[in-house]
Amino acid sequence: MFSITKQVLGEDGAFVKLVQLDSDDFTVIVRFSSDVRLHNRYIGPDLSTAEEVFDSEVSKLDLRV
Numbered sequence: 001m002f003s004i005t006k007q008v009l010g011e012d013g014a015f016v017k018l019v020q021l022d023s024d025d026f027t028v029i030v031r032f033s034s035d036v037r038l039h040n041r042y043i044g045p046d047l048s049t050a051e052e053v054f055d056s057e058v059s060k061l062d063l064r065v
Contacts, residue, residue: 006051008058016061018054026050030057 012033
């Protein structure tokens with residue numbers, strides 16, 4: 001399955017989540033309040049890259065909230 005490593009929740013259902021998959025890969029999933037779709041911003045084995053993408057997407061979320 002998976003485990004949520006980090007998450008930031010925004011208004012109206014917006015969020016950014018850093019998820020560790022069972023395959024030892026990481027993914028960053030984003031949902032903005034203005035869009036009901038989920039967007040995958042990164043998938044891969046590098047935690048530091050995943051955290052950079054996560055931080056970048058969180059800053060974008062703050063601008064949209």
